[in-house]
Amino acid sequence: MWAYPFEFRPPPTAEKDIKFLVKWCEKLGVNKVFFAVRRGIYSFHESKILPQNPQFKGFNLLGKIVKSLHDIGVEAHGMVVVSPWVNLREKVPSDIDPCPPFLRRRDWLPVDRYGFREDEAPFFGRTYDLDIGQEEVRQFIAEYVRDLIEAVPELDGIHLDFIRYRYWKSTLKIIAGPGSEFRRIPPSPAFIKMTLSRRLLNEEEGLKLAYKIMDVRNAGGPPFKETEIILEREYLYCFCEKCLKNFTDKTGIEFPENLKTTDEKSSWLLEKHKEALIKFRIDNVTDQVRKVRKVMDEEGFNKPLSAATFARFPPHGTTDTKPPSEEDYDKILYTIAQDWTSWAREKLLDFAAPMLYWMPPQNILVATLILKKRIGKDFPLYPGILTADNYKYKPKWLLEAAELLKENNIEGLTLFRYGTWCERVRRNLGMKPIYRYEKTIKRIKE
Numbered sequence: 494m495w496a497y498p499f500e501f502r503p504p505p506t507a508e509k510d511i512k513f514l515v516k517w518c519e520k521l522g523v524n525k526v527f528f529a530v531r532r533g534i535y536s537f538h539e540s541k542i543l544p545q546n547p548q549f550k551g552f553n554l555l556g557k558i559v560k561s562l563h564d565i566g567v568e569a570h571g572m573v574v575v576s577p578w579v580n581l582r583e584k585v586p587s588d589i590d591p592c593p594p595f596l597r598r599r600d601w602l603p604v605d606r607y608g609f610r611e612d613e614a615p616f617f618g619r620t621y622d623l624d625i626g627q628e629e630v631r632q633f634i635a636e637y638v639r640d641l642i643e644a645v646p647e648l649d650g651i652h653l654d655f656i657r658y659r660y661w662k663s664t665l666k667i668i669a670g671p672g673s674e675f676r677r678i679p680p681s682p683a684f685i686k687m688t689l690s691r692r693l694l695n696e697e698e699g700l701k702l703a704y705k706i707m708d709v710r711n712a713g714g715p716p717f718k719e720t721e722i723i724l725e726r727e728y729l730y731c732f733c734e735k736c737l738k739n740f741t742d743k744t745g746i747e748f749p750e751n752l753k754t755t756d757e758k759s760s761w762l763l764e765k766h767k768e769a770l771i772k773f774r775i776d777n778v779t780d781q782v783r784k785v786r787k788v789m790d791e792e793g794f795n796k797p798l799s800a801a802t803f804a805r806f807p808p809h810g811t812t813d814t815k816p817p818s819e820e821d822y823d824k825i826l827y828t829i830a831q832d833w834t835s836w837a838r839e840k841l842l843d844f845a846a847p848m849l850y851w852m853p854p855q856n857i858l859v860a861t862l863i864l865k866k867r868i869g870k871d872f873p874l875y876p877g878i879l880t881a882d883n884y885k886y887k888p889k890w891l892l893e894a895a896e897l898l899k900e901n902n903i904e905g906l907t908l909f910r911y912g913t914w915c916e917r918v919r920r921n922l923g924m925k926p927i928y929r930y931e932k933t934i935k936r937i938k939e
């Protein structure tokens with residue numbers, strides 16, 4: 494089961510919440526908990542690299558959870574999120590201590606294919622990722638794992654989440670009219686930046702987005718009538734100067750002199766050397782996994798390394814009932830560069846929890862079997878099932894999925910996440926339960 498610090502109320506109530514977690518795991522037969530050790534810039538262990546969450550300062554939430562779960566024989570793995578590091582909803586005090594290096598190093602933020610660095614147009618307007626195309630950044634993330642192992646050596650393993658690039662692509666159509674303020678609609682390639690006035694904690698930050706004008710139909714001049722502007726945002730990174738240089742160094746592919754802007758360079762790469770670019774990005778992510786494994790070995794931490802991985806991307810939207818296919822995995826390699834079955838074959842990973850989200854039970858099985866076929870049947874898989882407010886997973890489906898997986902000798906399943914499956918946690922946090930799952934989960938245990 495995946496669990497997160499925000500599912501626990503600050504001390505002293507946290508003690509009660511930890512006791513309840515333990516009881517719940519025991520009652521329902523949960524035998525591994527992957528606990529997120531960080532939220533935004535804050536750690537939930539005594540870290541030398543990141544500040545502790547102010548609400549939990551001096552409480553050692555992670556240490557207490559690990560100890561309490563061990564008392565009943567449940568494994569506790571430290572879940573390390575690799576991609577997003579800064580949540581813009583959280584206010585960062587100016588006297589923060591220790592001050593994480595990435596708050597000073599804006600050159601550690603990725604640049605998208607259009608040339609916008611992430612602080613100009615943050616992912617979903619909310620978070621900053623780190624640029625894992627840079628060796629220095631990957632080493633920093635590995636050092637954070639070392640920091641975690643040294644602070645909480647009792648952990649039963651390290652679990653990587655968001656171990657990938659992030660990606661999204663969307664197209665908007667604007668009908669302009671009369672649109673006099675434009676005087677003329679700029680032709681492609683030009684960019685439109687938007688700031689939605691959504692209030693975040695850092696109030697000057699709105700929801701910033703940047704779109705490329707791809708096409709203008711019935712342009713004319715003002716007053717515009719039936720003029721269509723097609724906008725696109727493909728959030729694909731990183732195309733910073735360092736990554737472009739690394740790409741050339743690794744592949745020998747030089748950029749023609751006439752290409753000036755990042756947009757021109759990325760478009761040229763995608764047109765002429767897409768395969769090389771995909772491989773370059775995959776290698777960066779795989780190297781991150783290798784660096785984490787190396788730190789674990791150096792620390793003598795001989796425990797499993799695992800990851801939350803993908804079978805299909807994007808996982809949501811209209812594709813959820815489409816049967817899984819072999820091609821799903823190949824698309825992942827372009828979008829998020831997560832070739833995790835190769836990590837399994839290379840023995841970098843000991844097991845994986847592919848996130849299948851809200852696929853119907855039969856599709857959960859099909860996707861899992863496709864993955865097993867790629868890796869080998871002996872590699873342990875614990876497919877992850879999500880329930881959430883907007884995707885309520887029926888209790889009946891959960892039971893069916895569990896039965897199908899068991900019949901096919903799959904090692905288990907992972908619940909995503911504690912706070913959505915457990916009605917008590919929902920109530921504690923002031924939310925209505927999604928369903929009453931306890932009976933079903935108990936039946937799975939039996």
Ligand SMILES: [Zn+2]
Binds near residue numbers: 604624626732733
């Ligand atoms: Zn870069």
